[in-house]
Amino acid sequence: MFVELGISARHVHLSRGDIDILFGKEYQLTVFKDLKQLGQYAANEKVEVIGPKGSFETVRILGPERKKSQVELSASDCIKIGVPVVLRDSGDHIDTPGVKLVGPKGSIELTGGVMVASRHMHVSTETADKEDIKNGELLCAKIPGDREVIFGNVLARVDATFVDELHLDTDEANASFVKNNQKVDVYKCQK
Amino acid sequence: MFVELGISARHVHLSRGDIDILFGKEYQLTVFKDLKQLGQYAANEKVEVIGPKGSFETVRILGPERKKSQVELSASDCIKIGVPVVLRDSGDHIDTPGVKLVGPKGSIELTGGVMVASRHMHVSTETADKEDIKNGELLCAKIPGDREVIFGNVLARVDATFVDELHLDTDEANASFVKNNQKVDVYKCQK
Numbered sequence: 001m002f003v004e005l006g007i008s009a010r011h012v013h014l015s016r017g018d019i020d021i022l023f024g025k026e027y028q029l030t031v032f033k034d035l036k037q038l039g040q041y042a043a044n045e046k047v048e049v050i051g052p053k054g055s056f057e058t059v060r061i062l063g064p065e066r067k068k069s070q071v072e073l074s075a076s077d078c079i080k081i082g083v084p085v086v087l088r089d090s091g092d093h094i095d096t097p098g099v100k101l102v103g104p105k106g107s108i109e110l111t112g113g114v115m116v117a118s119r120h121m122h123v124s125t126e127t128a129d130k131e132d133i134k135n136g137e138l139l140c141a142k143i144p145g146d147r148e149v150i151f152g153n154v155l156a157r158v159d160a161t162f163v164d165e166l167h168l169d170t171d172e173a174n175a176s177f178v179k180n181n182q183k184v185d186v187y188k189c190q191k
Numbered sequence: 192m193f194v195e196l197g198i199s200a201r202h203v204h205l206s207r208g209d210i211d212i213l214f215g216k217e218y219q220l221t222v223f224k225d226l227k228q229l230g231q232y233a234a235n236e237k238v239e240v241i242g243p244k245g246s247f248e249t250v251r252i253l254g255p256e257r258k259k260s261q262v263e264l265s266a267s268d269c270i271k272i273g274v275p276v277v278l279r280d281s282g283d284h285i286d287t288p289g290v291k292l293v294g295p296k297g298s299i300e301l302t303g304g305v306m307v308a309s310r311h312m313h314v315s316t317e318t319a320d321k322e323d324i325k326n327g328e329l330l331c332a333k334i335p336g337d338r339e340v341i342f343g344n345v346l347a348r349v350d351a352t353f354v355d356e357l358h359l360d361t362d363e364a365n366a367s368f369v370k371n372n373q374k375v376d377v378y379k380c381q382k
Contacts, residue, residue, distance in 0.1 A: 087368070119338070146278050146344060150340065151339070169366075175266075175340075
């Protein structure tokens with residue numbers, strides 16, 4: 001099946017409590033741009049992400065609020081600011097490193113939640129049924145062209161609210177020259 | 192076959208004339224570390240590489256001297272300093288962008304020679320014969336693990352002076368979590 005690609009640049013998800021600290025009590029994030037997944041948006045707000053060896057001054061926040069703050073970086077990003085490269089599925093914060101976040105009203109030392117996110121595909125229930133894809137299944141995605149790459153271990157995340165979309169990060173996009181919104185062939189890997 | 196990987200970070204090759212300008216007339220590059228390929232070395236000398244949107248202050252020179260200067264960047268690097276991302280086989284400077292190079296004794300505006308280098312494998316004549324690999328053939332390389340990737344279009348460069356070695360750049364390494372010196376399975380791609 002051909003699935004639209006969204007390239008994830010470094011970004012931050014924030015908890016209610018952390019928004020209070022970084023932007024002020026009861027501050028509400030504002031929508032810069034709606035994302036493809038229902039209810040998800042890129043916010044106008046940005047924070048500085050500081051690691052032991054460097055920082056990124058303006059990292060966009062993606063809304064809505066989450067239960068726990070999470071910082072998604074590429075491996076290149078991690079190396080640049082001196083944070084361990086730890087691959088995790090979104091939401092899994094076990095043994096993840098932290099960073100310092102600085103907002104206009106305050107700062108926080110996160111003790112975890114920094115990750116390189118596993119490549120994954122958001123799969124609608126309809127597509128999952130049609131293509132016989134189970135939640136948690138690992139798929140393959142082929143990027144054709146001069147820098148042809150087949151990505152394995154593409155985690156299928158099936159949910160009734162999801163719109164079909166493949167997510168790769170900037171390292172993966174730069175390694176394969178795939179473009180944002182490109183339609184990518186995703187399929188069950190051959191054994 | 193399993194082939195040792197060398198990860199190429201951004202680097203510069205310089206012509207004799209450009210060394211004269213950047214480091215002084217008849218200056219000789221000095222060896223920091225020998226590389227795996229015969230006669231190739233990382234030099235102690237570094238230059239600043241300046242693009243329209245940013246620069247890298249200390250980019251290592253790889254010796255020996257070349258006929259034409261060449262700057263090898265990752266796609267991430269190109270984006271960061273505002274240089275077009277142009278994929279080329281090493282030595283092919285047709286329609287490549289330029290950058291400014293600054294050394295201790297002078298600077299140059301290169302009019303071309305900046306590239307993202309095609310992934311490739313240096314193949315010894317012995318291995319080429321044994322594995323029936325032709326110069327210019329495109330191979331596949333599989334990186335196992337959590338970030339499994341199969342790289343297609345791995346250009347085989349066969350030469351009697353070559354030592355078997357797969358070269359990927361930092362974007363490709365970060366996208367697949369492959370490590371420097373890791374033994375990688377390189378094989379004829381299945382159609």
